[in-house]
Amino acid sequence: MKNIAIIGTGYVGLVTGVCLSEIGHHVTCVDIDQAKIETLQQGISPIYEPGLEELTKDNVQRGRLHFTTSYHQAFAEAEVIFIAVGTPQNPDGSANLTYVQQVSEQIGRHLTRRDTVIVTKSTVPVGTNRKVRDWIISQAPVDTRIHTVSNPEFLREGSAVQDTFQGDRIVIGTDSPFASILMEEVYSPFGLPIFSTDIESAELIKYASNAFLATKISFINEIANLCEKLGANVEDVAAGMGMDTRIGSQFLRAGIGYGGSCFPKDTKALVQLAGDVQHNFDLLESVIRVNHEQQRKLFTKAMEVLGSLQGKRIAMLGLAFKPNTDDMREAASLILIEELQKAGADIIAYDPIAMKKAQAILGDTIEYSQSVTECIQNADAAMIVTEWEDIKNTPLSTYVEQMKTPVILDGRNCYTIEEAAGYPVSYYSIGRPSSTT
Numbered sequence: 532m533k534n535i536a537i538i539g540t541g542y543v544g545l546v547t548g549v550c551l552s553e554i555g556h557h558v559t560c561v562d563i564d565q566a567k568i569e570t571l572q573q574g575i576s577p578i579y580e581p582g583l584e585e586l587t588k589d590n591v592q593r594g595r596l597h598f599t600t601s602y603h604q605a606f607a608e609a610e611v612i613f614i615a616v617g618t619p620q621n622p623d624g625s626a627n628l629t630y631v632q633q634v635s636e637q638i639g640r641h642l643t644r645r646d647t648v649i650v651t652k653s654t655v656p657v658g659t660n661r662k663v664r665d666w667i668i669s670q671a672p673v674d675t676r677i678h679t680v681s682n683p684e685f686l687r688e689g690s691a692v693q694d695t696f697q698g699d700r701i702v703i704g705t706d707s708p709f710a711s712i713l714m715e716e717v718y719s720p721f722g723l724p725i726f727s728t729d730i731e732s733a734e735l736i737k738y739a740s741n742a743f744l745a746t747k748i749s750f751i752n753e754i755a756n757l758c759e760k761l762g763a764n765v766e767d768v769a770a771g772m773g774m775d776t777r778i779g780s781q782f783l784r785a786g787i788g789y790g791g792s793c794f795p796k797d798t799k800a801l802v803q804l805a806g807d808v809q810h811n812f813d814l815l816e817s818v819i820r821v822n823h824e825q826q827r828k829l830f831t832k833a834m835e836v837l838g839s840l841q842g843k844r845i846a847m848l849g850l851a852f853k854p855n856t857d858d859m860r861e862a863a864s865l866i867l868i869e870e871l872q873k874a875g876a877d878i879i880a881y882d883p884i885a886m887k888k889a890q891a892i893l894g895d896t897i898e899y900s901q902s903v904t905e906c907i908q909n910a911d912a913a914m915i916v917t918e919w920e921d922i923k924n925t926p927l928s929t930y931v932e933q934m935k936t937p938v939i940l941d942g943r944n945c946y947t948i949e950e951a952a953g954y955p956v957s958y959y960s961i962g963r964p965s966s967t968t
């Protein structure tokens with residue numbers, strides 16, 4: 532078992548650190564956010580991620596998992612150091628490498644071993660691992676040897692722990708035989724397929740995978756828009772397409788576009804990366820454009836159905852960018868709220884988990900409620916933005932009983948059109964025929 536340091540205790544760093552300790556490694560996680568580290572030291576997870584808190588507590592108790600704000604302490608025994616800090620987007624869409632550079636220089640200053648393996652888990656443009664090596668060396672003692680590894684992360688929020696133990700593959704890109712053997716030892720207890728390649732290919736696999744998944748989503752959303760005009764049902768079209776194993780049934784759920792901390796920024800970063808080598812990635816630019824429109828889809832529908840939104844009470848069901856997370860980054864709810872407010876609407880929102888994080892962003896510009904039923908009371912229209920279980924399972928009769936006018940704009944196709952037709956509601960969804968009272 533190895534001594535491992537993880538820099539950054541966000542979604543990726545924390546989940547990776549906890550899961551590596553669970554399979555027996557000795558892990559120290561370091562972060563500059565003191566409050567986060569103190570929370571973690573008490574065994575509390577700063578993020579909502581199913582199964583994570585239990586595993587954190589368990590491994591802290593077993594003495595295999597530690598949290599600190601001290602680089603010195605984290606790197607003292609480390610044979611492998613994982614970089615898992617954020618790579619947010621610059622105003623032009625390219626990846627901001629400030630945090631990666633800062634931690635690389637810190638690694639260099641604190642190195643004590645002759646051979647250290649540095650693993651980049653953050654999503655970074657092709658060429659970054661070579662820069663990481665240079666940044667470290669610029670600060671390191673002359674006799675140290677740095678072995679860099681690109682090891683992109685594919686976990687999804689909301690199922691991050693499960694994805695780590697049951698992922699489809701682990702990608703390892705390195706030109707160091709020393710690092711290659713060590714990474715095999717780190718990851719073999721997971722029993723997952725390991726794909727080994729060069730550094731540049733590993734870096735690109737991450738962007739290419741996210742861009743491809745985003746393309747699938749924008750593609751099915753365009754088909755959904757066509758379905759609405761042609762009278763077809765996108766659910767059936769997707770099901771029929773997905774039965775072809777060459778296409779596959781996953782990531783063909785039409786909705787209000789992709790949000791979250793990865794697809795929006797990574798698609799833009801890949802367009803920029805292509806531009807840097809004089810390549811116009813037209814296809815991906817269209818994917819991004821389609822998504823931009825799709826995220827505003829419920830607003831456009833509300834305008835068509837209600838006419839003016841001035842003074843209208845709109846219930847927003849779900850705020851997080853997807854269920855099972857409290858992450859609000861690039862959530863469609865934020866875009867819709869802005870558009871609705873510009874049009875003069877009053878908003879009351881409900882989310883079972885993300886309300887606290889949403890409140891930190893939105894403050895008292897909207898009202899908050901504690902349940903679906905409370906949220907839709909006296910509303911002129913309800914918008915279903917996130918398909919949480921309790922939202923999906925709300926009987927349509929509740930809308931009839933509680934709303935001023937039972938207009939439902941369902942951005943996640945939570946009800947069948949047959950079900951909706953059985954109630955006196957006006958039901959509009961994505962890529963399917965509407966039913967009106």
Ligand SMILES: NC(=O)c1ccc[n+]([C@@H]2O[C@H](COP(=O)([O-])OP(=O)(O)OC[C@H]3O[C@@H](n4cnc5c(N)ncnc54)[C@H](O)[C@@H]3O)[C@@H](O)[C@H]2O)c1
Pocket residue numbers: 538539540541542543544561562563564567615616617618630633634652653654655684685686687688792793
């Ligand atoms: N969130 C995901 O689902 C996901 C999945 C795959 C890949 N990624 C990629 O992984 C990277 C991390 O994403 P995230 O969502 O975990 O980010 P995050 O914002 O949740 O966490 C990043 C953490 O790094 C810490 N940090 C910043 N500078 C630091 C420094 N100098 N020293 C120590 N800690 C520092 C921050 O305090 C924060 O806790 C990004 O490149 C992202 O694109 C994210």
Ligand SMILES: O=c1ccn([C@@H]2O[C@H](COP(=O)(O)OP(=O)(O)O[C@H]3O[C@H](CO)[C@@H](O)[C@H](O)[C@H]3O)[C@@H](O)[C@H]2O)c(=O)[nH]1
Pocket residue numbers: 654684685686687688689741744748781782783784785786787788789790791792793794797852853
């Ligand atoms: O058929 C689908 C599937 C997803 N989405 C939307 O797409 C977004 C992203 O969903 P998902 O991929 O489940 O969540 P993330 O946690 O953002 O995970 C993605 O981004 C991560 C960060 O790079 C990668 O590690 C994961 O492999 C990749 O799935 C969300 O807004 C979803 O609502 C759809 O609209 N239709």
